[in-house]
Amino acid sequence: IEVDVSKPTIDLPEHLYGLFFEDINWAADGGLYAELVQNRSFEYFPVAENDPLGKKMVPLFAWEKIGGNPVELSVEETDPLNWNNKHYAKLKSAATAKVGVVNAGFDGIPLDQGASYRVSVFVRTRGWSGNGAITATLLDADGSECGTASLGEATGEWSKLEEEIVSSKTTDQAKLAISTEGSGVIDLDMISLFPKDTYKGRVNGLRKDLVEALADLHPKFLRFPGGCIAHGCGLDNAYRWKDTVGPVEERRPNWNRWGYHQTYGLGFFEYFQLCEDLGMTPLPVVPIGVSCGFTDPYEVVDIENLGEWIDDALDLIEFANGPADSEWGHVRAEMGHPEPFQLEFVCLGNEEHDTPEMRERFPRFVEAMRDRYPDIKIIGTSGLDPEIPIYDLMTREKVHSSDEHYYKDPSWFIAHQDRFDDFDRSKPKIFVGEYASRDKKQINAVAEAAYLTGIERNADLVDMTCYAPLFGRLGHCQWNPDLIYFNHREVVKTPSYHVQRMFASNKGDVYLANTVEVVDPQPQPTVSGTIGLGTWGTAAEFDEIRVNGRRVDPAGWQTARGRFAETAGVFAQTDTEARPAMATGTESYAGEEVTITLKARKVSGAEGFIIAFGGNDGSSWWF
Numbered sequence: 001i002e003v004d005v006s007k008p009t010i011d012l013p014e015h016l017y018g019l020f021f022e023d024i025n026w027a028a029d030g031g032l033y034a035e036l037v038q039n040r041s042f043e044y045f046p047v048a049e050n051d052p053l054g055k056k057m058v059p060l061f062a063w064e065k066i067g068g069n070p071v072e073l074s075v076e077e078t079d080p081l082n083w084n085n086k087h088y089a090k091l092k093s094a095a096t097a098k099v100g101v102v103n104a105g106f107d108g109i110p111l112d113q114g115a116s117y118r119v120s121v122f123v124r125t126r127g128w129s130g131n132g133a134i135t136a137t138l139l140d141a142d143g144s145e146c147g148t149a150s151l152g153e154a155t156g157e158w159s160k161l162e163e164e165i166v167s168s169k170t171t172d173q174a175k176l177a178i179s180t181e182g183s184g185v186i187d188l189d190m191i192s193l194f195p196k197d198t199y200k201g202r203v204n205g206l207r208k209d210l211v212e213a214l215a216d217l218h219p220k221f222l223r224f225p226g227g228c229i230a231h232g233c234g235l236d237n238a239y240r241w242k243d244t245v246g247p248v249e250e251r252r253p254n255w256n257r258w259g260y261h262q263t264y265g266l267g268f269f270e271y272f273q274l275c276e277d278l279g280m281t282p283l284p285v286v287p288i289g290v291s292c293g294f295t296d297p298y299e300v301v302d303i304e305n306l307g308e309w310i311d312d313a314l315d316l317i318e319f320a321n322g323p324a325d326s327e328w329g330h331v332r333a334e335m336g337h338p339e340p341f342q343l344e345f346v347c348l349g350n351e352e353h354d355t356p357e358m359r360e361r362f363p364r365f366v367e368a369m370r371d372r373y374p375d376i377k378i379i380g381t382s383g384l385d386p387e388i389p390i391y392d393l394m395t396r397e398k399v400h401s402s403d404e405h406y407y408k409d410p411s412w413f414i415a416h417q418d419r420f421d422d423f424d425r426s427k428p429k430i431f432v433g434e435y436a437s438r439d440k441k442q443i444n445a446v447a448e449a450a451y452l453t454g455i456e457r458n459a460d461l462v463d464m465t466c467y468a469p470l471f472g473r474l475g476h477c478q479w480n481p482d483l484i485y486f487n488h489r490e491v492v493k494t495p496s497y498h499v500q501r502m503f504a505s506n507k508g509d510v511y512l513a514n515t516v517e518v519v520d521p522q523p524q525p526t527v528s529g530t531i532g533l534g535t536w537g538t539a540a541e542f543d544e545i546r547v548n549g550r551r552v553d554p555a556g557w558q559t560a561r562g563r564f565a566e567t568a569g570v571f572a573q574t575d576t577e578a579r580p581a582m583a584t585g586t587e588s589y590a591g592e593e594v595t596i597t598l599k600a601r602k603v604s605g606a607e608g609f610i611i612a613f614g615g616n617d618g619s620s621w622w623f
């Protein structure tokens, strides 16, 4: 490697490597957010394409009744705990009986012997005969008790009862029961169970092992809360940050477009706090009044009503940075953080489609933000696939950077390492806010690493990058691959994770121009085997394929999968599928040094070529 220290160098930006967090694949509820009770507030509302549950509320999802026939369990909304959280469980018994509910957790509740858990419930009685004493019990899969706590007595008014409970067993399949004895009506809401051992021991906290896996990546920023969930599948599904702050029982939950339910227990305060804990610059994404263009319904806010959405974006800055006596700074202070969170960036929109509605609305957010908060840096959006021409709007609006996303196969990443070499430096910077190499051959991490070398070479232009998605809970992944897989106890760090960690934890201060000459240090052993040619794409044609100068006779090649054939002297790919890699004909060469020459006639739609060698000794190389 030759490094020319006299050449101008590029300062590698402080925030080059960070994280993108979205509640997909159970990343938040059932994941990072340490709540162990699923559907704690009886508001469960899953929506997803092909969702067997359909587009309707399932308020008793994950719950069962305790008590036989005399006990009725229903969900009501008359005189609720509050109007953001309007459903609650009503238990009614005409005769004295043990009544209650049992929650199955997220695939069971994991418990550790000797560990403490915080249990809480909002409860109210109506015409109750009995003392209203509420008991919390941890039950193992076979129904045996592994912990119990008396929570106190319910009264005729909603009140919160809470206690600590210690588990006598280690299990992954526990359930939580909340029960009492008597007759009449008893109402329950916000039934919650957290391990005491959350990250930093926080109440309403995060799973320690998962936060530690993030900390090990040395991330310098966090983009949150999405992704598609930020702009939503239709406007009522957009992520409105104000619904996610304040006391957890007063947050207004929402359905998750990935097919489950968002409690918003992990909300904007908790995201900012996580940023502070791990030294990450917060990059909150706010919707710009345009819903996700990929999903039905695609909706936009009427221009005359856009003010409320713009105010949300401005108020977010006050929530993060405003003094504790400002309207939204006060909410932050009440949540325990009077000091500002030092917000510097706001991301406007996620992966918006290039529509006239988007083009009309985006500049209004920019103008209002510049007017009120001129120091805030605006990150715009270029959409999915860098070909989407929305960068011109970002250029016109002079945003700090434009967020582009790509999920491609490894050949794309390898072939596009030079993507930024010729970008116009007078235009906005680039934020690679979501990317992942997707392929079944497990060379994703290598392709991502190769791509990152191209980014470091262009780090005067590309100032931030983050992989996506971050988390996938085993058995609940709507999207693969993910950077970190987990279940109740295990955290699996993928090869892509290690690439991220390697680059982030070894980031230099400057990039030095360099040339790399690959010298074969050892004489290569002679191996006999077969060579093959493959292409990705739909329209590759070659006039000639020569091996060691000899024109290949296609008759001697096996046309693997019948997708590569010669007609009238032209070797053509006959595969009509756009994606999968295509095997091709092969020839055997014994003990020869092999040179392959391709004369391409047409390569439109082809994303790359592969030349493969399979040695008879079991070795194989791909170029």
Ligand code: AHR
Binding pocket: 022, 024, 226, 227, 228, 229, 350, 351, 384, 405, 434, 468, 469, 479
């Ligand atoms: O990362 C998964 C999804 O991919 C994100 O929600 C979206 O922004 C992108 O299309």
